[in-house]
Amino acid sequence: MQLRDDFATHLSKLHNPIDRPYTASIDKSLLKSTEEIEHLNKEIHDVNPDYLTFLPAYFWVFYFAVGWVYFSSFWLGNYFLQDIGEVVFIDGEFSIFDIVFSFLWIVVFCTPLILLLYQFIAKKPFRTQYYFLKKEQKIAYYYRPLMKFRQPYELKVVDYKDVRPDLHLDKYNQAYTPLNLYVADPETGDITHHLKLEDYRVNPGVQWAFIRTYMERPADELPIDNEICQAYPADTSKSLFACADIVFRKNGILPSDHSGGGQIMVFIIGSIIALGNLFQANHYQCTKRAILHPDVQKLLTWNGQNNPYPIQLITDEAKLAFDGRNWEVNARWVCIILINVGLFVWAVVAYNS
Numbered sequence: 001m002q003l004r005d006d007f008a009t010h011l012s013k014l015h016n017p018i019d020r021p022y023t024a025s026i027d028k029s030l031l032k033s034t035e036e037i038e039h040l041n042k043e044i045h046d047v048n049p050d051y052l053t054f055l056p057a058y059f060w061v062f063y064f065a066v067g068w069v070y071f072s073s074f075w076l077g078n079y080f081l082q083d084i085g086e087v088v089f090i091d092g093e094f095s096i097f098d099i100v101f102s103f104l105w106i107v108v109f110c111t112p113l114i115l116l117l118y119q120f121i122a123k124k125p126f127r128t129q130y131y132f133l134k135k136e137q138k139i140a141y142y143y144r145p146l147m148k149f150r151q152p153y154e155l156k157v158v159d160y161k162d163v164r165p166d167l168h169l170d171k172y173n174q175a176y177t178p179l180n181l182y183v184a185d186p187e188t189g190d191i192t193h194h195l196k197l198e199d200y201r202v203n204p205g206v207q208w209a210f211i212r213t214y215m216e217r218p219a220d221e222l223p224i225d226n227e228i229c230q231a232y233p234a235d236t237s238k239s240l241f242a243c244a245d246i247v248f249r250k251n252g253i254l255p256s257d258h259s260g261g262g263q264i265m266v267f268i269i270g271s272i273i274a275l276g277n278l279f280q281a282n283h284y285q286c287t288k289r290a291i292l293h294p295d296v297q298k299l300l301t302w303n304g305q306n307n308p309y310p311i312q313l314i315t316d317e318a319k320l321a322f323d324g325r326n327w328e329v330n331a332r333w334v335c336i337i338l339i340n341v342g343l344f345v346w347a348v349v350a351y352n353s
Contacts, residue, residue, distance in 0.1 A: 179204035219308035226310035244281035
């Protein structure tokens with residue numbers, strides 16, 4: 001497996017190795033960190049006797065991308081309404097330079113908006129989820145080399161006992177210390193698998209203690225809060241709006257049953273960063289999930305009953321929302337988008353008037 005140059009390529013080059021599975025006792029004090037455990041409870045996508053997985057991690061980059069789209073679209077509208085309009089449609093005179101410059105302007109400033117809209121439609125996966133299979137004591141996930149977008153994802157299944165956890169320190173950003181899990185060749189020590197649990201919002205030591213407790217200890221030792229930890233359908237691809245609601249629900253702005261509560265706050269926040277929330281929802285919606293692969297389904301034997309981990313069950317309203325048939329969710333997001341578009345058009349027109 002080809003790894004990025006800034007990550008370890010040999011076992012001896014790991015930055016900060018921590019306790020391996022089944023080697024040392026789990027530090028229970030780490031599981032008493034209220035904020036950290038609350039965050040992990042919100043990030044859980046599935047937890048049951050067979051497998052545990054978290055929602056895919058999100059980065060601040062998507063906010064930057066949305067800002068780029070807004071800025072680019074604004075100046076694109078300004079250029080069209082003012083410069084091109086005056087030169088072409090009013091004066092009726094333009095040169096080859098004007099045509100070339102206009103084309104380059106469109107390519108540079110309109111590309112991010114086109115790419116974002118294309119991603120909403122095409123739903124190309126660019127993240128993956130890791131499935132911690134408790135009964136099988138394995139980890140299943142998809143892998144694709146970085147920047148090789150045309151190469152298909154490849155399913156990987158590794159033994160949990162062979163994992164070597166490491167805290168990868170970024171010398172340029174010491175605050176970003178994600179948990180990395182490596183699997184090495186027992187003879188050469190060369191890294192054969194690299195699992196990047198890139199959640200920079202939680203202490204990686206707490207996250208690893210949480211994972212170890214799930215994989216190695218009885219269910220009653222896992223710190224699960226049933227008021228926070230929620231169940232979601234395994235396939236959430238039918239409604240972008242329902243996925244966008246998860247963003248608010250994880251922050252406690254919306255109730256967990258998709259009943260329509262907290263509308264005013266959602267309108268205020270959603271209207272300001274609508275593209276950001278929808279992009280984040282698209283991110284989750286099209287995530288590559290190993291559970292959908294037949295080879296992984298064979299490893300999952302849970303019948304969906306008598307879950308020893310207390311979590312919120314999927315309500316009827318949530319089922320309708322994820323099927324795209326919850327009118328409160330759909331109407332709310334349509335209004336948010338219309339408000340957002342209206343404010344943007346007003347800003348462009350006001351600037352060019």
